[in-house]
Amino acid sequence: MKKIEVEQMSETKANTNTNIHVLADETLGGIKREYVEIDRKAELGEKIVIVEKNDFEGYENGDVFTVDRDFHSKMDFVESNVAASYGNDSGAIYHDEYHVLDPTDIVHIDDGRYEMVEREGEVGEKIIIVRPDGVIGDDYDTGRVGTVKSRHSAGDVSVETIGLVFGDEYRVLVPLGKHKKTFENKNSAYKEVKNYIHNELSISRQDVQDMISIAVSNEVQKMSKSGKLDRIAGEKIESLIEEGFENGGRLLHGFKERVSQTVSNEVGKRIANVLNINVELKEEGN
Template identity: 50%
Template sequence: MTKTNEKIHVLTDESLGGIKREYVEVDREAKVGEKIIAIEESLPYFCEGDYGEVIAVWCGDVSAKFESNYDNKSWFISHERYNVLEPTNIVHIDGERYEMVDRKAEVCEKVIHMNNGKSGRRVREVTNVGVGTIDVIEYERPDGDITCGFSHGCYRVLVPLSKENKYQEFKNKKRGYKEVKNFIHNELGITKEDIQEMIRIAVSNEVKKAAESGEFQSFISSKIDSLIEEGFGDGGRLLYGFKERVSQTVSNEVGKRIANNLNISVELKSQ
């Protein structure tokens, strides 16, 4: 069974044109071409924490070239002394972390070409999305040709992890809302009509309290006086729409004050 720990390593990935990529340590047997990390030292061949690349494999033990080796020779290392470094989809570009996602790109998104290294694995911005291809800001490839677009499936979209985290927070909040909603309906047996009736009663009580305190009367009286003075401003004639304006003004203010004063506290308790 494969066992993975939480330790992350950020290393240059030549297959991505030298871009920094996150790797995770995995306790399993390595394969040719994979990166490994020494977890025990064997001086003078390699030290604990040295990174290496596997050249050959014999029954779980490997021959690897380590970065610390001064003459670039490969050395034997037993399975108990290394962990495999598996690449993740997380890369580091200009100090930011991105996830490489296999989907159709959108205009203004960043992409990285994945087609056999011919593009030099350049990161480019998408300028147009077609049926079978995308257009990117053109650049010169290592072979001297000019590239201005990629086919779908030959690139990965680079999604900033900050945006991904915000999206995940949104999903978590949405999931929490659904859980509360299901609890209210299924566990407590409260229907939508029950909630509407609770709100109607609460609003009615708030309006009654405000009316008994004289708060609305004092406001309405002063506001109506102002509107009447304004309404008769045209040579003593009542301006068109005066009634509707009075009604709307009072309605807006009443609603605003109810919203400011009304507190509906719902406390859910499980047995």
């Protein structure tokens, strides 16, 4: 048992802040699942990984065990039968030697990564059985995967190779690459519109800037005539003057610049709202 778990640990990988371990999950019929390391006391039945073993122990850093006995606050250790060795008959592992492996909703199936999501399955989506109700005649176990071929009421679905599955028995498997493809499609559409504007309509970047400049100028004139511009500037300047004279009756250094920048920002925001101008950063890498 210990040898198998160590082999599974060879699939351990790390991101920027969290160590992620890919291990077979017996509660899902042995399907591989991602676990994250958490520095806390383990509880009965949880998986743990050795991160800083004490001297003279029979196990090594990186070994994975299941907690067979935990003692809460009464003892400074948990016990695992597989960790037992000469001089450590009970398989005691001290709390400062391990991290708990907390299961995530991400599983590995057929070289793909999926997130298990609790919602109604759509036709064509993959689902995984997480809690079969044990009704006589059901021919499926935990961890069974299939594709939805039709939907029923209350989230129940008919699944290829499985049959009728109740809504509380399964989770939908959402491919994790789907989100990335959405961004790719979004960027592709952006480029198509951009090319259409430049090539088909013969509108240059300067033309677009001129259009915005004219629109902004018109809005400023409207705000000025209606008195909105005066109210905006007046409110902000009064507030800054009160703040400026708090320092012993003397204006703070850079007061003039702060007034100018603040009023400019406020006017700009209101013009942008009126024109419904929405500027977003492009996705990283574009």
